[in-house]
Amino acid sequence: MCKKITFTILLLLLSIYLFSGCAQPPFVKSPPPRPQIIATSKEQRPVWVPGVPRDTPEYLRFKGIRTHALRLEDGLNDAREDARQQISKMLESRVFSDYEQMRTELEVIRGPSKYISERDIRDRISVFSGKIISGAKSIDEYWEKFAFTKETGKEELWYDVYVLMQYPKQEYEQAKDKILNISPYEKEIMHGVSLLNDNRFVEAIEHFNHFNNKYSQHEDGYYYLALPYISYYKDLKREGQLEKGIEQLEGAIRNYKIFLKGSYSQGSMRNRAVLDIKDLADDFVAYQLGKVKGNASSNEYKETLDFLHEVYNGNILYDLDEYVDASNIYGKLEKGYERYLARYFALVVKAWCNNNKQVKPIAVFDFMSVEGKPDKKSKKFASMLESEIDNLEEAERRHRDEDLLKIILKEWEFFQSGLLSDESRKELELRGINGIVSGKISSDKTFLKLTDLSGSSARTAYADNLIRKPSSPVWAEVEKIKNPNPDFQIDVWMDKYEYHIGEKCRIYFRVTNDSYVEIWNQGANNELDRLYPKYYNHDNFARAGKIYSIPSEEDLNNGKFMYIQDSVLGIDGVKAMASLKKFDVVKTRSVSDDVVKLRSIKWGEQGNKNNTTESFCTYRVRP
Structure with a gap:
C-alpha cells in the first residue's frame, strides 16, 4: 500500500515539472497607436491656450475651443461660436450680478414700483444679445493638426482649434445700460456711488458737485452730495481729525437741507436724510460744546459766550425745525x-x-x-x-x-x-x-x-x-425781512459757512416763480456790495425752480472767480431780492465797475410789495 502511494506522488511531481518547463512566456499587449501632431499654426503654443485668458483694463477676454474638426475652416467657425456663447452667458450672469448691486440704489432713485424682474432682464438680453455679441473680435488663433493610424492601417486627420476673442468693457457697460434701461442721469449717480463705495470721498464730492451743476433742475444730487461728506466726516473722526471732519459734517447738513426743501424730496431718500441730519446735528452741537471747554477751563468765558453766539445762530442749524428736535438741539x-x-x-x-x-x-x-x-x-x-x-x-x-x-x-x-x-x-x-x-x-x-x-x-x-446773536449789523437786515406773499419765495445759500480771506466762494439761489433777481453782500462793517447781476451781464431774469450759481459755470470756464476780500472779520451776509417785474433798488452811492456799494438798500418805485420777496444767509470770515 505504501509503495502505491509513493509511486502516485512521484508521478504528480513529474507532471508538474514537465508542465512548468514547457510553459510559454506571458503575452505582453503592445500600446495602441496615439495621435501625432503633424502641424501647428505657431512654433510655440500660446499661454492662453492651456490657461484662462486674462482680462485687460479695457477688454474682457474669452477662449473658444473646437476639437476633432475635420476641416480647419469649420474648426475656426465653431471655436468662435463657442467664445460667443461664453460671452452670452457672461452677459446674462454679469448683468444679473451688477443689477443686484445696483438694485437698492436704483429703487431709491426710481421708486420700488419700477422694479425690474428677472424675466424682464432675460427678455431684454435675448433682444439685445445678437447686437451685443457682434462687438466681440478675434485677436488670436491657434490650431494643431493631428494624424492617427488605425489598426486597419487607415489614417485619420483632424484639427484642434483655439480662438481668443475680446469684448470691450465699455460696450458691456452700454449694453447693461440698455438692458436695465439706465439713463445718463442714473449712470452718473451710480458712478458717484461707486467712488463713495471705494472710499474715494474727495472724488465723489467733486463728481456730485459737477453733477448738480449739470442737472440743476433736480435736487436729488444734493442728497447724493451729502453722502460722501458724511462718510468723509466719519472717516476723519475715526482718524482723530475731528476739526477737519466737522467741515465735512457741515457740508452734509448743508446739502441735505437743500435736498429736503426741494420738490423731489420724498420716499426713502427723504427718510434717510432726516435720520442722518438728526445724528449730524447732535454731533455738531456736541463738538461745539466740547470745543468751548478749553476756553472755559482758562476762565475765558467771554470768548466762550461769543463762540456759542455764532454757533447758535450759524446757518448750519438754521431752519432745521421740521426735520430734527430743534428744542433738544438748541436746548x-x-x-x-x-x-x-x-x-x-x-x-x-x-x-x-x-x-x-x-x-x-x-x-x-x-x-x-x-x-x-x-x-x-x-x-x-x-x-x-x-x-x-x-x-x-x-x-x-x-x-x-x-x-x-x-x-x-x-x-x-x-x-x-x-x-x-x-x-x-x-x-x-x-x-x-x-x-x-x-x-x-x-x-x-x-x-x-x-x-x-x-x-x-x-x-x-x-x-x-x-x-444771543453775533454782534453784527447784518442781523438787522435779517429781522427786516417779512415776505408779504408767502407763495413767492427766493432761497439763497453759500457753498459753505466759514471762509478765510482770499478763499474762493460760491453763492446759489433759486426762485419759486419766474422773476428778476439781485444779490447783495453785506459785510460785518454793514457795507453792501452788489454781486448779481454783474456789469458784464445785466440779465437778471431767473426761471422758476432752476438753481443758479454765482459765479456761473460759464464764468468759471472763462476764468472768473469770486473771492473773500480783505474786510472786517466777523459775520457777513448775502441778501437776495426777487421781483415778478423789473425793479429798481435805490442807490445811495456810486457805481464802480461791477460793484455797487451802498449803506442802505430798499425797494424802488416798481418794487410793489406783493410782487417781491427777499431771503438772507450768513457766512463767517476768518483771518
Whole structure:
C-alpha cells in the first residue's frame, strides 16, 4: 500500500515539472497607436491656450475651443461660436450680478414700483444679445493638426482649434445700460456711488458737485452730495481729525437741507436724510460744546459766550425745525450758554468783591422775563448763578427772603434803571446785603446787572447786555425781512459757512416763480456790495425752480472767480431780492465797475410789495 502511494506522488511531481518547463512566456499587449501632431499654426503654443485668458483694463477676454474638426475652416467657425456663447452667458450672469448691486440704489432713485424682474432682464438680453455679441473680435488663433493610424492601417486627420476673442468693457457697460434701461442721469449717480463705495470721498464730492451743476433742475444730487461728506466726516473722526471732519459734517447738513426743501424730496431718500441730519446735528452741537471747554477751563468765558453766539445762530442749524428736535438741539446749546454765562458773571462778582477787599453779602433775585415776570427759564438761570456764587470765597450769598423778594419785585423801575425806593433800601440794609444780582432773560439776549448798595446810594457796579446773536449789523437786515406773499419765495445759500480771506466762494439761489433777481453782500462793517447781476451781464431774469450759481459755470470756464476780500472779520451776509417785474433798488452811492456799494438798500418805485420777496444767509470770515 505504501509503495502505491509513493509511486502516485512521484508521478504528480513529474507532471508538474514537465508542465512548468514547457510553459510559454506571458503575452505582453503592445500600446495602441496615439495621435501625432503633424502641424501647428505657431512654433510655440500660446499661454492662453492651456490657461484662462486674462482680462485687460479695457477688454474682457474669452477662449473658444473646437476639437476633432475635420476641416480647419469649420474648426475656426465653431471655436468662435463657442467664445460667443461664453460671452452670452457672461452677459446674462454679469448683468444679473451688477443689477443686484445696483438694485437698492436704483429703487431709491426710481421708486420700488419700477422694479425690474428677472424675466424682464432675460427678455431684454435675448433682444439685445445678437447686437451685443457682434462687438466681440478675434485677436488670436491657434490650431494643431493631428494624424492617427488605425489598426486597419487607415489614417485619420483632424484639427484642434483655439480662438481668443475680446469684448470691450465699455460696450458691456452700454449694453447693461440698455438692458436695465439706465439713463445718463442714473449712470452718473451710480458712478458717484461707486467712488463713495471705494472710499474715494474727495472724488465723489467733486463728481456730485459737477453733477448738480449739470442737472440743476433736480435736487436729488444734493442728497447724493451729502453722502460722501458724511462718510468723509466719519472717516476723519475715526482718524482723530475731528476739526477737519466737522467741515465735512457741515457740508452734509448743508446739502441735505437743500435736498429736503426741494420738490423731489420724498420716499426713502427723504427718510434717510432726516435720520442722518438728526445724528449730524447732535454731533455738531456736541463738538461745539466740547470745543468751548478749553476756553472755559482758562476762565475765558467771554470768548466762550461769543463762540456759542455764532454757533447758535450759524446757518448750519438754521431752519432745521421740521426735520430734527430743534428744542433738544438748541436746548443743549442754551444749557451750555447759560452755564458759561453764570460762571462768567460769577467772575464779575468775584472781581467786585476783590476791589472792596472784603467778603461781600450778595443777594440773587429771580431774573425777569421781558414781560417783567419771573418764569421757569429765568428762575433756572438764577439758581444756576447762585450755585456759581456759592463757590466763591470772596462772596457770601444770602438766601432769598420771600417777603423781601416781593418788595423788590414791585420795584420794576429797579430792573429798568437800578434805582430802589427808600423802603426797599432800608429792608436790604437790615439784612446786611451789600449787592444785588439781577437781570432779564429773553430768547435772544440776557441782561445782567450788579447793584452796589454799600455806599450812601445804590449804584450800578456792572451791567452787560449779552445778545444771543453775533454782534453784527447784518442781523438787522435779517429781522427786516417779512415776505408779504408767502407763495413767492427766493432761497439763497453759500457753498459753505466759514471762509478765510482770499478763499474762493460760491453763492446759489433759486426762485419759486419766474422773476428778476439781485444779490447783495453785506459785510460785518454793514457795507453792501452788489454781486448779481454783474456789469458784464445785466440779465437778471431767473426761471422758476432752476438753481443758479454765482459765479456761473460759464464764468468759471472763462476764468472768473469770486473771492473773500480783505474786510472786517466777523459775520457777513448775502441778501437776495426777487421781483415778478423789473425793479429798481435805490442807490445811495456810486457805481464802480461791477460793484455797487451802498449803506442802505430798499425797494424802488416798481418794487410793489406783493410782487417781491427777499431771503438772507450768513457766512463767517476768518483771518
